[in-house]
Amino acid sequence: xxxxxxxxxxxxxxxxxxxxxxxxxxxxxxxxxxxxxxxxxxxxxxxxxxxxxxxxxxxxxxxxxxxxxxxxxxxxxxxxxxxxxxxxxxxxxxxxxxxxxxxxxxxxxxxxxxxxxxxxxxxxxxxxxxxxxxxxxxxxxxxxxxxxxxxxxxxxxxxxxxxxxxxxxxxxxxxxxxxxxxxxxxxxxxxxxxxxxxxxxxxxxxxxxxxxxxxxxxxxxxxxxxxxxxxxxxxxxxxxxxxxxxxxxxxxxxxxxxxxxxxxxxxxxxxxxxxxxxxxxxxxxxxxxxxxxxxxxxxxxxxxxxxxxxxxxxxxxxxxxxxxxxxxxxxxxxxxxxxxxxxxxxxxxxxxxxxxxxxxxxxxxxxxxxxxxxxxxxxxxxxxxxxxxxxxxxxxxxxxxxxxxxxxxxxxxxxxxxxxxxxxxxxxxxxxxxxxxxxxx
Amino acid sequence: xxxxxxxxxxxxxxxxxxxxxxxxxxxxxxxxxxxxxxxxxxxxxxxxxxxxxxxxxxxxxxxxxxxxxxxxxxxxxxxxxxxxxxxxxxxxxxxxxxxxxxxxxxxxxxxxxxxxxxxxxxxxxxxxxxxxxxxxxxxxxxxxxxxxxxxxxxxxxxxxxxxxxxxxxxxxxxxxxxxxxxxxxxxxxxxxxxxxxxxxxxxxxxxxxxxxxxxxxxxxxxxxxxxxxxxxxxxxxxxxxxxxxxxxxxxxxxxxxxxxxxxxxxxxxxxxxxxxxxxxxxxxxxxxxxxxxxxxxxxxxxxxxxxxxxxxxxxxxxxxxxxxxxxxxxxxxxxxxxxxxxxxxxxxxxxxxxxxxxxxxxxxxxxxxxxxxxxxxxxxxxxxxxxxxxxxxxxxxxxxx
Numbered sequence: 001x002x003x004x005x006x007x008x009x010x011x012x013x014x015x016x017x018x019x020x021x022x023x024x025x026x027x028x029x030x031x032x033x034x035x036x037x038x039x040x041x042x043x044x045x046x047x048x049x050x051x052x053x054x055x056x057x058x059x060x061x062x063x064x065x066x067x068x069x070x071x072x073x074x075x076x077x078x079x080x081x082x083x084x085x086x087x088x089x090x091x092x093x094x095x096x097x098x099x100x101x102x103x104x105x106x107x108x109x110x111x112x113x114x115x116x117x118x119x120x121x122x123x124x125x126x127x128x129x130x131x132x133x134x135x136x137x138x139x140x141x142x143x144x145x146x147x148x149x150x151x152x153x154x155x156x157x158x159x160x161x162x163x164x165x166x167x168x169x170x171x172x173x174x175x176x177x178x179x180x181x182x183x184x185x186x187x188x189x190x191x192x193x194x195x196x197x198x199x200x201x202x203x204x205x206x207x208x209x210x211x212x213x214x215x216x217x218x219x220x221x222x223x224x225x226x227x228x229x230x231x232x233x234x235x236x237x238x239x240x241x242x243x244x245x246x247x248x249x250x251x252x253x254x255x256x257x258x259x260x261x262x263x264x265x266x267x268x269x270x271x272x273x274x275x276x277x278x279x280x281x282x283x284x285x286x287x288x289x290x291x292x293x294x295x296x297x298x299x300x301x302x303x304x305x306x307x308x309x310x311x312x313x314x315x316x317x318x319x320x321x322x323x324x325x326x327x328x329x330x331x332x333x334x335x336x337x338x339x340x341x342x343x344x345x346x347x348x349x350x351x352x353x354x355x356x357x358x359x360x361x362x363x364x365x366x367x368x369x370x371x372x373x374x375x376x377x378x379x380x381x382x383x384x385x386x387x388x389x390x391x392x393x394x395x396x397x398x399x400x401x402x403x404x405x406x407x408x409x410x411x412x413x414x415x416x417x418x419x420x421x422x423x424x425x426x427x428x429x430x431x432x433x434x435x436x437x438x439x440x441x
Numbered sequence: 442x443x444x445x446x447x448x449x450x451x452x453x454x455x456x457x458x459x460x461x462x463x464x465x466x467x468x469x470x471x472x473x474x475x476x477x478x479x480x481x482x483x484x485x486x487x488x489x490x491x492x493x494x495x496x497x498x499x500x501x502x503x504x505x506x507x508x509x510x511x512x513x514x515x516x517x518x519x520x521x522x523x524x525x526x527x528x529x530x531x532x533x534x535x536x537x538x539x540x541x542x543x544x545x546x547x548x549x550x551x552x553x554x555x556x557x558x559x560x561x562x563x564x565x566x567x568x569x570x571x572x573x574x575x576x577x578x579x580x581x582x583x584x585x586x587x588x589x590x591x592x593x594x595x596x597x598x599x600x601x602x603x604x605x606x607x608x609x610x611x612x613x614x615x616x617x618x619x620x621x622x623x624x625x626x627x628x629x630x631x632x633x634x635x636x637x638x639x640x641x642x643x644x645x646x647x648x649x650x651x652x653x654x655x656x657x658x659x660x661x662x663x664x665x666x667x668x669x670x671x672x673x674x675x676x677x678x679x680x681x682x683x684x685x686x687x688x689x690x691x692x693x694x695x696x697x698x699x700x701x702x703x704x705x706x707x708x709x710x711x712x713x714x715x716x717x718x719x720x721x722x723x724x725x726x727x728x729x730x731x732x733x734x735x736x737x738x739x740x741x742x743x744x745x746x747x748x749x750x751x752x753x754x755x756x757x758x759x760x761x762x763x764x765x766x767x768x769x770x771x772x773x774x775x776x777x778x779x780x781x782x783x784x785x786x787x788x789x790x791x792x793x794x795x796x797x798x799x800x801x802x803x804x805x806x807x808x809x810x811x812x813x814x815x816x817x818x819x820x821x822x823x824x825x826x827x828x829x830x831x832x833x834x835x836x837x838x839x840x841x842x
Contacts, residue, residue, distance in 0.1 A: 063712045343455075346468050357472060359451065359465065361454035362461065363454035
């Protein structure tokens, strides 16, 4: 016998669930995680092409990479043809490659699906397309789910944001890439459901009479909104849905840009364009690991010797060359999460040559992300308007996704709809639970 | 953003949510405490720089490096005609010192000769902080590296440690303390390291069986920073041993409850890894390099000796290995435990310290033949006096207990 599952392939976290007709079972696919039913959407690929996901990937990455030794070798990368008038010559191109690099950690795989122009990445000798990366992650996730269930899984309902991209073509392409990746991962049948609608299906299990509901699914990668009539399968209706590319990763990026960059020389380094480029690349999780070249190290060292912000540039060097990028992003994210419950937190990173300490308050955070609040409120009101309902006609607003816990947005929802209408749901499991219900329909 | 602007922003948070003020004060107080401690360390370092202590330390190190360079020149000039002309000072024949040290960093140094059978006796408390004293034999011109449980390291020349008279009776108060352990810190082990230029790796072994490999090319930074790290994963774990290794060598370690595990040094990760799964009551009591021409000696607390060929050590790559069990379960139930283990060659001698504080030198051949060691009390530690030790010291430790 084989089963169909629901998979929430999230930007930061993923999950797998099955529905037996009466109750949803969330599968503990990551026993090493604090919440075994939630698995980080990270993939680690070693030099010998062994892959791991979730907490195992994180632990392997930390074990093999942090403060490791490096050895750069000059490697032939190709050649460039020069042609002009009666002249033609060929020039060899070399790159410096760290031959001791044990593996690559990849995160925000879902963002890569919708990122225009991003085709894939070179991992040692192999080129992985975005689809290959998603397939590798999904096949490992499928295997784990099968181990938990003790039976094969043949089909899946995958969650997808309302909009992968503003461009319809890019949106279609992203879904097709994900569909093909799921097929390649071994799922014979693949269908999709919008993530906010999945969250609505989960919420529907808890209500006894029909309601007009707004699903506010605010996760790591996107904000998805659905206005629905729920409570009776026959009269279930989607009035409108909407979304925008604003979510947790944007807030992390903003914190880094506004609060962390000065620790790495921003504002002190003025006449070193190469170093300025490195500093500006810090918020970009894809760019930072690529900066660790011997040429860049030489540039930083020279600036340090000349007395240009030596402590901060040493910290920049440590961040890049001690493989601390992942730890750094995690610290920023953890600081942001703690501000949902606390008025102040400390974002710190202590390592060789780095002594970063930043006291960060909720007031600062809220002023840093104020511009996003305006956009989020606009999308929400537009979606409500599209539904033809007045805010007063909404019976409940269901929050899901990690970013929905940020007090600034909870207050915005309370202001528009009234505090009593804003309902909490399980931030990490309501979408996957709804997908499992959809899979059974 | 200026610091005063930041403070203004913190104040705004406290005004908007007065309950945040307590959190902010707590976070700032914690930071203030950390900075005060760090400031004190920096002031101490500044004093050491100003009064010349640090300069002296570096001068000593330079002297030692010059000595090592001489050794290397001599070694290579024998095979390389081009280097024959490089002047090298003749290296004097050196004596052997037996170092007996405890976890509080106190060290006795006894010079041994071929005829010494009873180097002396230590009076008073033998086991400090639940750690028995440990023994190490080194050439008297050797330099040693002290590893503390915090991961701090310090270097001392053996010749700087005062000699106590062979055959005497001493108290720990009389032992020298070349580098006093800091607060919440114990001396984990002592390692000879004049062979550093000829070695490829440092290997750290923790009490709970974690192993960390570091390239010796990092030695300059380690010595400059006085820090190599704990090499342990758990907070409750602590470093046990530090050894120098060449490539293509094998490391073995032995536990209190009689487990033996062999590891290929080249296969080890540069990150700290747990390499043996130990029971809650078990811990590492010995680690050493194994060579094909050596035998392995395991000593229980009652002096019973177990002997094995070195090729009987099975190499393992798994991090969850439990190792070979050398004490039968029935004996374990009776309380039999290992107190020491080492790899020995023909002609080596074994120095034994018992619970009465008596040090005694035995021929390795005779104790393997007899199957036991005669001692006045329970065995606390053993050390190896290599047969060839008068002229050269072995690379890495052949015994660590």
